[in-house]
Amino acid sequence: MHPDMPPKLEALADVLLARPFVAPPAVDPLVAYGYVSTPDHDSMTRHAYAAVLDLWCYTEGWVFGAWFSDVLSKPDEVIRPGFTGLVDVLPVFPRTVALIVEVDALSPRVGTALAMKTAIRRTGADLRVLDEELAEALT
DSSP: OOTTSOHHHHHHHHHHHTSOOOOOOSSSOOEEEEEEEESSOOHHHHHHHHHHHHHHHHHHTOEEEEEEEEESOOTTOOOOHHHHHHHHHGGGSSSEEEEESSGGGTOSSHHHHHHHHHHHHHTTOEEEEHHHHTHHHHO
16 A cells, blocks of 8 residues: 555555445445544554545445544543544444554553443444454454
8 A cells, every 4th residue: 555554554454455345325324433543643654544444444335434533642541632523423323333443542551442442332333443353364
């Protein structure tokens, strides 16, 4: 995809690109929203993560609504601008899903990640983790 793309992200993209694209249903499509958190101001990496999430939607037949991002968030912070936007938008449509590339995208700290997962699930939306779903294809 791009020479500066992180190797793990490139591997995920390669697996997704090998899949057929699926058109979303005309009635009641699943609307997906992505979340990306990065430890620095590297906008190229954030956009690469969002592109992979968008690609995932094309292979599943989901409508990619938008992606939300946070930069330089502390690992123990649950209230973050991008994450709050994600949680606010999830109940807008009747069928939504929150997408992340890897579990650490929420937080490397287990307690914080659990609190963030709970906030997502309270909206009625599912949470899907790309690297978990493609783990078998990556081995």
